Amino acid sequence: MPVVRTLTRTVKRVLQSPVCGCQAVTSVRFIGFSPRQVTSDASFHSVSFSEADHPRVLITGGLGQLGVGLAKLLRKRYGNNNVILSDIRKPPDHVFHSGPFIYSDILDYKNLREIVVNNRITWLIHYSALLSAVGEANVPLARAVNITGLHNILDIAAEHGLRLFVPSTIGAFGPTSPRNPTPDLCIQRPRTIYGVSKVHAELMGEYYHYRYGLDFRCLRYPGIISADSQPGGGTTDYAVQIFHDAIKSGRFVCNLKPDTRLPMMYIDDCLRATVEVLEAPAESLTMRTYNINAMSFNPEELAQEVRKHLPELEVAYDVDAVRQAIADSWPMNFDDSNARKDWGWKHEYDLPELVTTMLGYLSPQRLDAQAQAS
Numbered sequence: 557m558p559v560v561r562t563l564t565r566t567v568k569r570v571l572q573s574p575v576c577g578c579q580a581v582t583s584v585r586f587i588g589f590s591p592r593q594v595t596s597d598a599s600f601h602s603v604s605f606s607e608a609d610h611p612r613v614l615i616t617g618g619l620g621q622l623g624v625g626l627a628k629l630l631r632k633r634y635g636n637n638n639v640i641l642s643d644i645r646k647p648p649d650h651v652f653h654s655g656p657f658i659y660s661d662i663l664d665y666k667n668l669r670e671i672v673v674n675n676r677i678t679w680l681i682h683y684s685a686l687l688s689a690v691g692e693a694n695v696p697l698a699r700a701v702n703i704t705g706l707h708n709i710l711d712i713a714a715e716h717g718l719r720l721f722v723p724s725t726i727g728a729f730g731p732t733s734p735r736n737p738t739p740d741l742c743i744q745r746p747r748t749i750y751g752v753s754k755v756h757a758e759l760m761g762e763y764y765h766y767r768y769g770l771d772f773r774c775l776r777y778p779g780i781i782s783a784d785s786q787p788g789g790g791t792t793d794y795a796v797q798i799f800h801d802a803i804k805s806g807r808f809v810c811n812l813k814p815d816t817r818l819p820m821m822y823i824d825d826c827l828r829a830t831v832e833v834l835e836a837p838a839e840s841l842t843m844r845t846y847n848i849n850a851m852s853f854n855p856e857e858l859a860q861e862v863r864k865h866l867p868e869l870e871v872a873y874d875v876d877a878v879r880q881a882i883a884d885s886w887p888m889n890f891d892d893s894n895a896r897k898d899w900g901w902k903h904e905y906d907l908p909e910l911v912t913t914m915l916g917y918l919s920p921q922r923l924d925a926q927a928q929a930s
């Protein structure tokens with residue numbers, strides 16, 4: 557009985573401590589490890605890394621909408637060779653020649669571990685996922701990539717003392733969550749495999765943080781809008797496609813109803829937020845999962861803003877029932893006050909700046925000039 561009492565006391569202590577920071581009690585995947593945090597003595601927003609203390613970063617799922625842009629940003633800060641992009645797809649030439657790229661399937665645990673060890677990785681940014689709409693079209697694959705894959709990532713990060721960033725999403729909320737606005741902490745009962753897997757990621761990451769001292773950091777992104785990378789099959793994709801179609805044909809068919817309001821963000825804000833939370837001193841983080849937001853609009857409002865530049869734009873609606881049901885269960889406005897308070901999050905792009913920037917980027921003259929230069 558004394559043994560049971562001692563064990564009970566130990567477990568209680570672990571569960572009550574805000575950040576465990578302790579040695580792992582049991583090993584993860586058969587291997588003992590002592591969680592080693594990457595030092596974070598740099599001050600937030602003005603961090604500069606010397607050659608000696610820069611992180612060695614691996615980005616999984618790096619060839620999607622967000623990874624290439626993030627690699628570019630991180631390479632500027634930490635050096636080209638210190639940021640490795642990885643994916644299971646073949647990289648286009650310009651990506652392959654822009655910095656280190658490696659094949660990595662997150663479902664292959666041994667291969668992933670080999671990459672982390674051989675490249676002395678210290679930060680892992682886990683972007684691989686199947687997004688909301690493609691996830692509903694292939695639930696077994698989404699479950700494997702988004703849940704089994706995450707388990708591999710968590711174990712490898714814990715085993716090697718990595719700082720781990722995993723993005724979550726507005727899709728981690730559901731119809732029973734408060735939707736206008738949605739705070740960080742509230743009911744989360746999403747009805748997509750994507751959302752379920754992201755709630756699982758949030759909870760598992762936080763559990764590993766408290767249990768093993770894993771330096772887990774997570775932002776819930778809104779729908780991300782970018783000009784030079786295509787979205788990978790989500791519910792918010794319409795807000796990217798409208799720009800391409802407005803410029804190409806002046807006609808856009810929207811798969812969501814005109815009044816479907818969702819939180820959105822321009823990619824530059826999203827990538828900057830990611831770097832900021834990664835560089836934030838651990839003491840500034842009162843939570844490990846934060847909402848971040850920039851703007852909130854519906855298709856009709858977006859079309860109106862685009863028409864200020866392209867008055868001829870015609871928009872028709874052909875609603876996709878699956879995407880509409882998903883969007884109707886997601887937040888309309890996102891409360892990101894904790895991120896603003898704790899680590900100084902501040903977005904730069906509202907709807908007018910977003911539209912001007914996207915149209916400027918995609919203008920035929922600019923695209924022509926880019927094609928001639930490459």
Ligand SMILES: NC(=O)C1=CN([C@@H]2O[C@H](COP(=O)(O)OP(=O)(O)OC[C@H]3O[C@@H](n4cnc5c(N)ncnc54)[C@H](O)[C@@H]3O)[C@@H](O)[C@H]2O)C=CC1
Nearest residue numbers: 617619620621622661662683684685723725777779780788
């Ligand atoms: N783009 C957005 O609007 C938002 C994205 N996020 C999250 O940000 C992360 C990145 O998003 P995106 O770049 O938009 O996603 P994406 O769908 O464009 O790219 C995901 C990448 O994962 C790769 N992948 C799939 N299976 C894999 C496997 N077994 N091993 C390794 N890689 C694999 C794919 O080849 C793809 O390049 C995701 O976790 C997503 O959930 C969250 C909220 C909004």
Ligand SMILES: CC(=O)[C@H](N)C(=O)O
Nearest residue numbers: 687688725790791792
């Ligand atoms: C908001 C997201 O997570 C993504 N863009 C999707 O629509 O699935």
